[in-house]
Structures are given as C-alpha cells and as structure tokens.
Amino acid sequence: MGIVIAVISGKGGVGKTTATANLGLGIAMNGKKCVVVDFDIGQRNLDMILGLENRVVYDLVQVMDGEASVKQALIKSKVDDNLNFLAASQSKDKSVLNSKKVQKLVKELKESFDYVILDSPAGIESGFEHTIEFADAAIIVVNPEVSSIRDADRAIGILDSKSQKVKDGAEVAKYLIINRIAADMVQSGEMLRSEDILDILNIKLVGKIPEDKGVIDASNQGKPIILDKKSIAGQAYRRIAGRLCGKKIDMKDVEISDSGLFKKIAGIFK
Amino acid sequence: MKNKQYSVKVFETTVDNEEKFISFFNTNYTLFKDHLILLQGEVSDKITSFLDQKSLSYLINTKLPIGRSRKALEEEFNVMSVENSVNQQIAEAEIVKLSNRLANNLTVLDEMVRSGRELNIEGDLLLLNRVNSGATIHTTGNLIITQVVEGAIRCDGHFMMIAASPKANIIFHGVEVDNSLLEDKLNRIELKNNEILITPVIKKEINWAS
Numbered sequence A: 001m002g003i004v005i006a007v008i009s010g011k012g013g014v015g016k017t018t019a020t021a022n023l024g025l026g027i028a029m030n031g032k033k034c035v036v037v038d039f040d041i042g043q044r045n046l047d048m049i050l051g052l053e054n055r056v057v058y059d060l061v062q063v064m065d066g067e068a069s070v071k072q073a074l075i076k077s078k079v080d081d082n083l084n085f086l087a088a089s090q091s092k093d094k095s096v097l098n099s100k101k102v103q104k105l106v107k108e109l110k111e112s113f114d115y116v117i118l119d120s121p122a123g124i125e126s127g128f129e130h131t132i133e134f135a136d137a138a139i140i141v142v143n144p145e146v147s148s149i150r151d152a153d154r155a156i157g158i159l160d161s162k163s164q165k166v167k168d169g170a171e172v173a174k175y176l177i178i179n180r181i182a183a184d185m186v187q188s189g190e191m192l193r194s195e196d197i198l199d200i201l202n203i204k205l206v207g208k209i210p211e212d213k214g215v216i217d218a219s220n221q222g223k224p225i226i227l228d229k230k231s232i233a234g235q236a237y238r239r240i241a242g243r244l245c246g247k248k249i250d251m252k253d254v255e256i257s258d259s260g261l262f263k264k265i266a267g268i269f270k
Numbered sequence B: 001m002k003n004k005q006y007s008v009k010v011f012e013t014t015v016d017n018e019e020k021f022i023s024f025f026n027t028n029y030t031l032f033k034d035h036l037i038l039l040q041g042e043v044s045d046k047i048t049s050f051l052d053q054k055s056l057s058y059l060i061n062t063k064l065p066i067g068r069s070r071k072a073l074e075e076e077f078n079v080m081s082v083e084n085s086v087n088q089q090i091a092e093a094e095i096v097k098l099s100n101r102l103a104n105n106l107t108v109l110d111e112m113v114r115s116g117r118e119l120n121i122e123g124d125l126l127l128l129n130r131v132n133s134g135a136t137i138h139t140t141g142n143l144i145i146t147q148v149v150e151g152a153i154r155c156d157g158h159f160m161m162i163a164a165s166p167k168a169n170i171i172f173h174g175v176e177v178d179n180s181l182l183e184d185k186l187n188r189i190e191l192k193n194n195e196i197l198i199t200p201v202i203k204k205e206i207n208w209a210s
Helices: A016-029 A060-064 A099-112 A126-133 A146-162 A183-187 A194-201 A214-221 A232-244 A261-268 B018-027 B045-053 B070-104
Strands: A003-008 A034-038 A083-086 A115-119 A137-142 A173-181 A204-210 B010-014 B036-040 B057-060 B106-109 B118-121 B124-127 B136-139 B143-145 B152-155 B159-162 B169-172 B175-177 B187-192 B195-200
Touching: A003 A016, A003 A099, A003 A126, A003 A146, A016 A034, A016 A083, A016 A115, A016 A137, A016 A173, A016 A214, A016 A232, A060 A099, A099 A115, A099 A126, A126 A146, A137 A146, A137 A194, A146 A194, A173 A194, A194 A204, A204 A232, A214 A232, B018 B045, B045 B057, B118 B124, B124 B136, B143 B152, B152 B159, B159 B169, B169 B187, B175 B195
Parallel strands: A003 A115, A003 A137, A034 A083, A034 A115, A137 A173, A173 A204, B010 B036, B036 B057, B106 B124, B118 B136, B124 B143, B136 B152, B143 B159, B152 B169
Antiparallel strands: B159 B187, B169 B175, B187 B195
C-alpha cells in the first residue's frame, strides 16, 4: 500500500508542476515505484516537463470514465523505469471530476505504487479539492513572497477542513518546500526569510530550492533539472526526494550566497 | 440544652407617686405576687428595695414582646416564607445567568487562524495561536490573542489584549486602532470615558541600582 502525496500551492506559477516532476523522478531514482498524476484537468503540462508529451494516449478522465484501464493509460518514463505518469485531459474541464471516481482511481494506484504524487491545479476550486480529498500527505510549494504565502495559507486551511483523512479524525501530514530562493535577495532583506515563512505557515519544512536559471531550460527540453547533477536546484530536489524516501539528509542552507567575496576572488584567478 | 416555654402575666406601670405605689402594692399584693412587674420611667432605690422585700419579680425599662393572636402569627409567617422563596429564586437565576455567561460565552481556541477563515464569536474569545494575513475575527465580547495578528480583528467587548502586531487591522468599537501604539508584549485596549486607552501589560523597565 503506497502513500498519496498531493502537491499544492494555492497560487499559480510557484513551481508546483516542476516540483512534482522532479520529486517524482527523484523518488523513482531512489528505487521506489512512483506514479505522478496530473490533476490539472484542461491545462495539462506535466507531460511536457517530463518529456512525455507525444506519448499520451489515454488520459485521467478516460480512465475515470472507464474508457481505458489504468494500465493502458500509464506511461513509463524513458529516464527511469520506476517512474510512471498519468496525464490530465486537455479537452475536458475540471467539472468532470467527482469524489467517487477520484477515490476509486487513487485506491487503485495506491495498490500498485509506493508513491502516488498528485499535481494539483492552482487555486482552491473543485479541482484542488478533489486532489487533496484522498491524500495522505501534502507538499506545499511556496515562493518567498507574501502573495504566495497567503494563498498557501488558505490552501492549508482548506486541506485541514476538507480532506477525507481529517474528516476521519486523523491529520494530513504537511511538508513545505520553499522554491526559488534568491540567496542575495534574502541576504539584503528583500526576500522573506525561511524562518518568517515557517512562522506564518507553521508546518514542517522538507526543503529549500534556490533560484536556478537552468530550471526553465530543463522544463522546455523535457529533462527535469534533477538529472543535472551540477545544478543547485537539481541537488536540492535530490535532497528532498531522499528525505521523502526516509533518508536522513541534513538541511543545506541555500540562503547563504555563493556569489560572495570568495567566489569573486576565485573568479579573478580563472 | 433544657428549654421551657410559658406565658406570664405582666403588669406594666409607671411610678408617679412612691407612697401611692407602695400602698397600692401592699393592698393588692395577693393579686400581683404571680405577675411580672414592668416599671417604666425613673425608679428609685426605695421602690426596688420595696419590691425585693416583697419578693416580687420585676423589670425596669424593658421592652417586652407584645403578644399576638395565632392567626396574625401565621399570616406573618406565610408572608415571610413567600418572600424567602422569591429571594431564593432570584439568587438561583443570578447564579445560572453567571455560570451561563462563563460557560457558554467564552471560546478558547488553540489553532492557527489561517488566511480566508472568518470567525464570528458571540461573547469572549481567548485565542492561543496566531492570526494570519487574510483571516478575520469578530467578537461581541472581549478578545484576547496571545500571538501575533496579521489579519483583521474587530472587537465590541469591554477590552482587548493584543501583542504588538504591525500588520494587523484592529478595530475596537468601530474605531481603527493605531498599530504603532502597541508595544512588544501584551497590550490592553479598553474604552474609558469614550476614549480608547492602550496600556502595555508588561512593560519592560530597567531597574537601575541606586
């Protein structure tokens, strides 16, 4: 029996889908059977980031409607055999989802995978609610800025009131990822500090990801940044994926600027 | 304790003329020897020694209870018992009211009030956690929040206790409270003579050795 993790953010554009793709691949690289499901019905893009754009035959809605089996719809990643992908529908919209269908699908996936990662749509509407409804845990992705924090706070509030686990009297585990941290801006006080974010959201931190220009190119090429061993964001995703697989990995402080004095001096001697 | 209850006949009189008084008692001695003599007004030693010598019981300037009929007594007793039960009922009602106010009108919460949440509380609220930006709280009674407030709070009670919260929107009885007046620890905000009074509860003071 696997664990279901919903990746949520509230605000759009903070890197939910990128995080889902990278963590899915990272978990698979740790030897666990993993499936990533795009729940952003009508606006699918996880397939592009994973580089599986042209291989989608059946989508999530068709599986839920019984037009195709889960087995038929699952797409195996080219990079890692342990990673599977279930695409969102591009033509339908999120109104086609309903609790029963989602529960059935989630249950089925849970039986054959160690990790089921659901990429939630932005916002807090029905699509979001269906994503969190049957999740055992949630990863909340935020950027260090006030609008993202407030939206995430709202999303956590809904998670704490609408999830099935909470209704059953249990608690949904919540993990925070702070994405796109610009070390120099934190140092100069322009960007919110991680401590302040944790104070406001009051959930466990699972990792910090530094701003990395390589992420955009990696997404465009369909090769998640985690495959790039030199990338600082890729390394951060590796650490988080390891932590999600139960490894003890120390927190690395990505807020200390690399573009400091020593790097500049090193640059002179290049 | 040994008790006895009995009625005695009382002869109440004043001493206007001592000679007359003595001769009166001498002649009517047999009539009054079982009476209690009650003397009002000034009484000289001559009279008291006369009464002692005759071994008559007497009291001087004392108010004795006046006898009443059984019916009058019962009526008075009835009135008293009705009054008592009414008083008791009033007291009981007061206690119920008070305990209701204490039990039902104080809400104690120890949870984060996250963005988008709206709390409308009838009565008092004691909140032991923070109020995030985008959340709103309204209480008809007093409001105590022990952590930082970043949302909007509205209180119509007698007082508020709020920590320094530079990002909060605080409205007390329809008037916006200036955040910059709130100091580090808890602040007491109350209405006095139609003015809003803000006092820091624990003011940090340096005690210099002298």
